Amino acid sequence: MRKLHLMNKDNRDAKVAISSLKYEKPFEMGLPNKQLKFKRYLSATEESLHKNLSGLYGDNYASNLIEENPEIDIEAIGKFISGTDVVYLSNKGELLYAPPKTVEVIIAPDGLEKERREPENIPGNVDDDLPVRWTGKKMAKSKVALRFAFKRTIQLKHVDGLTYDYLFEMAKELQDEDVMVLVGAGQKGKEPLIFQANGMPYRGFLEGRVDGKKYQLLLHLSNMELKRISSEPKK
């Protein structure tokens, strides 16, 4: 059970349970009455990669592929690959024995490189220490639904009677006002939610639903507004 430290509009905080809502894929690919396994295997060797063979054979590449099958190394191809370790080769193809330096490249929306800089490690901010807070920014549910694409939804759940009251009241307030509230993380509760170090930041909106004594309190996560690509004006 994963927990979320949450603070309401009255600065009352509590730790509640959360679960990610997932869609169950309704089918699997396979063959009737056969157990199949999905495996990764070696399909080429370094020598038989396209760039090497094309360089080796030049204009005779196609005819050599047909007549001599140089792309197939019977001894190596078909070997199943299970565990691997990541290794880096230098630009000259030599194995590196120390971790490489990394640089962060910023790509503009048009696909062009904009900037290179030292990578910055961004810690997660959704944890036990600082609560995720109501920002006070309430927006009509209809506006939020039409303005953001929600990739994930997390359901908040009570862990005891007190947190049931706490979450139920939140859900009821949001439903009665027909709004969603923006929640934020960090010291001031204004930052987007980052669930793990260097993870994707999300805008989080709480939505409440109530049916009698039952409730649903949902944290919808978005990393994208519904807007047009800037180079393409609306028709």
Place this chain on the structure above:
Amino acid sequence: MAKEILINYQGEEAQFSHKKVDRSKLYGSRKRIPLDPTGENCQRCELSDDGSTLIMSGMTSQGYFDSDINWIPNKELIGMDSSGKALDKVPATLGVAQDAVISELESLLDLAVDSVYQLDPEEVPQSIQTVLESGKVFNFPFNYREDYHAESAYLIFNDEGYFALIGNPVKPEWMELDQIVEESFESEVEDDDDLDFEMF
């Protein structure tokens, strides 16, 4: 050019050309590149766990194998439900008018969005436009190419124009006082995205 998204509402048909929108096209993206000691780009490879094979990009494939280690070509595979029953294929929906219904916003909020398309209207009947301008949304089936499952699509209209949100619905659970939250030790929030965020 891809076929259009067509929807049918009460006998009237709207037609839209479409283009996929993703974060990198709106906000740009970031990526981390490893450099060798001379400042040149490194090549990321894998070493097999027995240490015998250096695996470079383009050297592996993956596929299905039976218990006798026979490779099963993808074209022989079929879709099956959880009981192992073979399923019929669902045809692609592009270029074919799909029946649309007006949907509650809660259903849209319960959609785990996989992809977003910006739409350019070729033809939108007044009856459909009126519904959209009132802040309501249409729901219709969507299948980019023939396979075993159609996704759920929502047609929406906002200040920026028309959009189709494609995904699959999730089902929140109604919580009651006496419900006990089950203990589990799996990580509930996975983050499989690249670090490419510029929205804020």
